[in-house]
Amino acid sequence: MGRIVTIIGTRPEIIKMAPVVKALDRLDHDHVLVHSGQHYDLMMDRIFFRDMQLREPDEQFELKEQPPHLQVATTMRQVADATKGADLVIVHGDTNTTVAGALLARKQDRALAHVEAGIRSFDKTMPEEINRIVADQMSDLLFAPTSTSEKNLRQENVTSGVHVVGNSVIDALTQNLPIAEKKSDVLSRLGLRPRGYLVLTFHRAENVDSKEQLSRALDAF
Numbered sequence: 001m002g003r004i005v006t007i008i009g010t011r012p013e014i015i016k017m018a019p020v021v022k023a024l025d026r027l028d029h030d031h032v033l034v035h036s037g038q039h040y041d042l043m044m045d046r047i048f049f050r051d052m053q054l055r056e057p058d059e060q061f062e063l064k065e066q067p068p069h070l071q072v073a074t075t076m077r078q079v080a081d082a083t084k085g086a087d088l089v090i091v092h093g094d095t096n097t098t099v100a101g102a103l104l105a106r107k108q109d110r111a112l113a114h115v116e117a118g119i120r121s122f123d124k125t126m127p128e129e130i131n132r133i134v135a136d137q138m139s140d141l142l143f144a145p146t147s148t149s150e151k152n153l154r155q156e157n158v159t160s161g162v163h164v165v166g167n168s169v170i171d172a173l174t175q176n177l178p179i180a181e182k183k184s185d186v187l188s189r190l191g192l193r194p195r196g197y198l199v200l201t202f203h204r205a206e207n208v209d210s211k212e213q214l215s216r217a218l219d220a221f
Contacts, residue, residue: 002029002030002087002088003029003030003032003085003086003087003088004024004027004029004030004031004032004086004087004088004089004090005032005034005082005083005086005088005089005090006020006021006024006031006032006033006034006089006090007034007036007079007083007089007090007091007097007098007100007101008033008034008035008036008057008092008097009035009036009037009038009039009063009075009095009096009097010038010039010095010097011039011044011045011048012093013092013093013095013097014045014048014049014052014054015048015052015169015172016092016093016115016116016167016168016169016172017092017115017168018052018053018054018172018175019168019171019172019175020090020092020115020168021033021054021055022054024090025055032058032059032082032086033055033057033058033059034057034058034059034061034079034082034083035057035059035060035061036061036063036075036078036079036097036100036101037060037061037062037063038063038071038075038095038096038097051176051179052172052176053176053179058082059079059082061075061078061079063075068096068127071096071097071100072096072099072100072103073100075096075097075100075101075104076100076103076104076107079100079101079104080104080108083101083104083105083108083110084108084110086105086108086110086111087110087111088110088111088112088113088141089101089102089104089105089110089111089112089113090112090113090114090115091105091112091113091114091115091135092114092115092116093115093116093131093132094116094119094128094129094131094132094135095128095131096127096131098114098131098132098135099130099131099134099135102114102134102135102138102139103134103138105138106138111140111141112138112139112140112141113139113140113141113142113143114135114136114139114141114142114143115143115168116143116144116145116167116168117132117135117136117139117142117143117144117149117153117162118136118142118144118145118146118148118149118150118151118152118153118158118162119132119145119149119152120132120133120149120152133156136153136156136158137156137158139161140160140161141161141163142158142161142162142163143163143165144162144163144164144165145164145165145166145167145168146164146166146167147164149164150162150164200221202214202217
């Protein structure tokens, strides 16, 4: 029986990795779930664990608010004991937790898997783009969501260990849709008609921290 360590740290990772974590828990392996605490509101994270019906992490850390480079360094230091005996380390996506887990696995000579590999914006001013590229270059197993993602990896000479598997967020959606339909009160609470409204979300500091930028985005929409 091998030891698998899955590292997550943000709310999107909780959502997207919930189906993967549940599947890994069913295997005949010692599966350790580690939460880096990259998102600062741990109470809000608990809501996502509850709503996704996901078990609590085996290891829970807190990063507090730090610059990105310190988030990576602190995560590597805190998580090192959990990964040093792993047969496989799994990271997801493009966060500081992702690149910290990937670097740690390589430094400890552990096998590394990257879920959501090969996604590219082709904009290297984005921190996430650097994190994706670094994680992909170091990974032994690369789980690409689409054939386009696989093509992106080939163009970077990453061809070994690549598997096109679809996007786990779709699994999360299908698994949780019946729960959402049963529990949601948004229609009655806001006086909405089914299929008669749109949900629009914004994120990234450069979009939401500037009133002018946010106004331009809303005007464009």
